[in-house]
Amino acid sequence: MTPVPALVPRVLSIAGTDPSGGAGTAADTKSITAAGGYAMAVVTCLVAQSTRGVREVHTPPTAFLRAQLDAVGQDVAIDAVKTGMLGTTEIIETVWAWLEELGSQPAQHAARRAQVAGPGGRPPLLVVDPVMVATSGDRLLEPQAEAAMTALCQRATVITPNIAELAVITGQEPATTAEEALDQARAWSQRTGTDVLVKTGHLSGEMATTFWVGPDGVLAQVPTRRLATTSTHGTGCSLSSALAARLAAGQEPAQALAWSCHWLHEAIAHGAELGVGQGHGPVDHSHRSRRLALAADTAPWVPRDAVPPALEHPDELRAVAGVPGLPSPPAAHPDRAVPPQGPWTRALWRSAGPLIAQIQDSGFVRALVEGTLAAPEFDFYLAQDTHYLARYAKALATVSTRAPSAAQTAQWARTAAAVIDDEAELHRTWLAGRELPAESPVCLAYTDFLQATASVEPYAVAAAALLPCPWLYAHIGAGMPHPGPDHPYAAWLSTYHDPVFARMSNQAAALTEQAMAQATPTERSRAARAFLIACRHELEFFEQARRLGDMQAGGAAVGQMQDGGAPA
Numbered sequence: 025m026t027p028v029p030a031l032v033p034r035v036l037s038i039a040g041t042d043p044s045g046g047a048g049t050a051a052d053t054k055s056i057t058a059a060g061g062y063a064m065a066v067v068t069c070l071v072a073q074s075t076r077g078v079r080e081v082h083t084p085p086t087a088f089l090r091a092q093l094d095a096v097g098q099d100v101a102i103d104a105v106k107t108g109m110l111g112t113t114e115i116i117e118t119v120w121a122w123l124e125e126l127g128s129q130p131a132q133h134a135a136r137r138a139q140v141a142g143p144g145g146r147p148p149l150l151v152v153d154p155v156m157v158a159t160s161g162d163r164l165l166e167p168q169a170e171a172a173m174t175a176l177c178q179r180a181t182v183i184t185p186n187i188a189e190l191a192v193i194t195g196q197e198p199a200t201t202a203e204e205a206l207d208q209a210r211a212w213s214q215r216t217g218t219d220v221l222v223k224t225g226h227l228s229g230e231m232a233t234t235f236w237v238g239p240d241g242v243l244a245q246v247p248t249r250r251l252a253t254t255s256t257h258g259t260g261c262s263l264s265s266a267l268a269a270r271l272a273a274g275q276e277p278a279q280a281l282a283w284s285c286h287w288l289h290e291a292i293a294h295g296a297e298l299g300v301g302q303g304h305g306p307v308d309h310s311h312r313s314r315r316l317a318l319a320a321d322t323a324p325w326v327p328r329d330a331v332p333p334a335l336e337h338p339d340e341l342r343a344v345a346g347v348p349g350l351p352s353p354p355a356a357h358p359d360r361a362v363p364p365q366g367p368w369t370r371a372l373w374r375s376a377g378p379l380i381a382q383i384q385d386s387g388f389v390r391a392l393v394e395g396t397l398a399a400p401e402f403d404f405y406l407a408q409d410t411h412y413l414a415r416y417a418k419a420l421a422t423v424s425t426r427a428p429s430a431a432q433t434a435q436w437a438r439t440a441a442a443v444i445d446d447e448a449e450l451h452r453t454w455l456a457g458r459e460l461p462a463e464s465p466v467c468l469a470y471t472d473f474l475q476a477t478a479s480v481e482p483y484a485v486a487a488a489a490l491l492p493c494p495w496l497y498a499h500i501g502a503g504m505p506h507p508g509p510d511h512p513y514a515a516w517l518s519t520y521h522d523p524v525f526a527r528m529s530n531q532a533a534a535l536t537e538q539a540m541a542q543a544t545p546t547e548r549s550r551a552a553r554a555f556l557i558a559c560r561h562e563l564e565f566f567e568q569a570r571r572l573g574d575m576q577a578g579g580a581a582v583g584q585m586q587d588g589g590a591p592a
């Protein structure tokens with residue numbers, strides 16, 4: 025069957041400007057694009073602002089606002105509207121009137137909209153970010169326009185106020201806890217029928233969780249760890265715009281919220297690296313897409329000249345540069361609990377030190393260790409790891425048949441048995457009763473590499489290819505703090521924290537050390553390449569789960585396209 029392209033929802037932002045690019049229409053269009061939509065923007069107010077605050081606001085006549093809305097609305101079928109800074113009552117009324125009239129658009133527009141969110145005359149989705157005050161404390165909505173903004177909120181699909189805005193809309197004092205904010209949102213939603221995002225960025229505490237609240241209470245929540253950063257300019261604009269795009273692509277609220285919050289979290293985490301401005305800096309809206317572009321790079325993992333063609337002495341093996349484009353933390357040193365077992369394994373570690381540091385620093389591993397990894401990402405990882413362990417154990421068994429002595433054969437075979445009996449037990453318990461999905465491309469690529477290397481390459485090359493898996497896991501496990509009982513992945517972390525696992529890793533390193541010592545210089549060179557390639561497979565294996573949201577969103581949109589006919 026010919027693949028149907030994923031639907032690209034057309035999302036209109038109606039908001040003010042920010043010439044420094046962090047908030048307003050600039051943030052909205054970047055966020056809609058990042059979330060897979062086609063972004064359009066109508067400007068309400070021209071704001072002379074930067075990361076240091078607002079200097080001046082110029083508001084063009086509302087007749088010109090109306091002219092912009094008509095220009096885009098009469099030409100383009102709009103799948104979702106997101107409003108941001110509206111500034112005055114007159115602007116809110118102009119937008120309201122235009123939204124009402126949008127209901128009588130030409131038929132092809134309605135047909136197109138029906139594909140994404142069911143039939144209906146009005147734009148199927150209206151996300152209102154009731155912007156009132158900027159982080160800098162500057163007002164972006166006249167106080168006398170708060171009533172009109174509250175009325176507009178009631179006709180939205182979902183609103184995205186911060187704590188202070190929620191208080192104005194619900195007529196309460198600002199909440200001081202998430203529970204208070206949830207109560208305010210639930211009561212207001214019961215009265216109006218409109219859903220509310222409760223954002224807790226302005227509260228304190230370890231978590232900055234975001235909740236989707238409807239009349240019956242919390243429909244979905246995305247727990248995210250609070251980041252110690254000042255790069256939070258425009259977070260509200262960005263979240264609401266990404267959400268509008270994901271909803272317009274056909275995602276359910278829970279999925280759309282999860283994607284938007286995780287994407288934003290990454291953008292906030294890397295905002296400071298942009299080095300933009302001297303005040304509250306912007307988030308890095310493109311961090312995720314740059315990461316994904318990197319994952320599609322076709323450059324060889326281990327360049328031809330990275331490893332000498334023959335290795336007479338361990339010192340000839342130099343550190344190989346890590347993955348270009350990823351942050352480069354200082355090269356990793358082996359943990360004392362899982363040290364190299366001689367000069368050759370020391371040289372192998374040295375060659376991969378920059379890459380191992382990148383693996384430890386990778387978004388997946390960090391989120392897993394700190395406990396903020398989303399449950400679907402962990403489940404995906406664990407399911408793939410289940411496939412991996414089954415094939416890894418077979419590769420170990422294959423190497424055992426090729427070992428030069430009975431003692432070495434027995435050691436490899438015992439490791440194979442331990443992988444199946446002990447390590448995979450965690451997976452069996454976690455995934456009990458659930459159907460295992462098929463192997464991912466990344467899992468297949470890694471396990472095919474291991475099984476082929478174990479079968480046909482010289483013994484030392486096979487041993488070196490199999491070593492990164494236990495060594496990296498034992499290294500990560502040994503270096504992390506003991507997980508507390510509330511850690512969602514405590515069972516996983518404890519498995520790799522366990523001294524029994526460290527012993528297994530040390531044994532694999534000792535066998536590889538012996539094999540390298542007895543190998544020819546050319547075999548050692550191939551072994552070093554195999555070790556580096558396996559380390560890189562480990563990085564890919566961890567990071568694949570962080571592409572999960574995109575695959576699911578594509579699937580949802582494709583389904584709707586097939587049911588709804590061709591795009592307009």
Ligand SMILES: Nc1ncnc2c1ncn2[C@@H]1O[C@H](COP(=O)(O)OP(=O)(O)O)[C@@H](O)[C@H]1O
Nearest residue numbers: 186223224225226232234249250251256259260
């Ligand atoms: N320091 C932070 N660390 C992590 N996430 C944050 C942080 N500050 C804000 N966020 C996230 O940014 C989004 C916007 O939150 P908030 O700051 O409450 O609203 P606004 O930007 O509209 O004032 C929320 O999803 C929140 O979780």
Ligand SMILES: Cc1ncc(COP(=O)(O)OP(=O)(O)O)c(N)n1
Nearest residue numbers: 040041047048158159258259260261
């Ligand atoms: C033009 C414009 N619109 C909105 C804001 C406020 O954006 P927000 O996302 O709430 O971000 P901060 O308040 O965190 O900056 C703005 N500054 N300018």
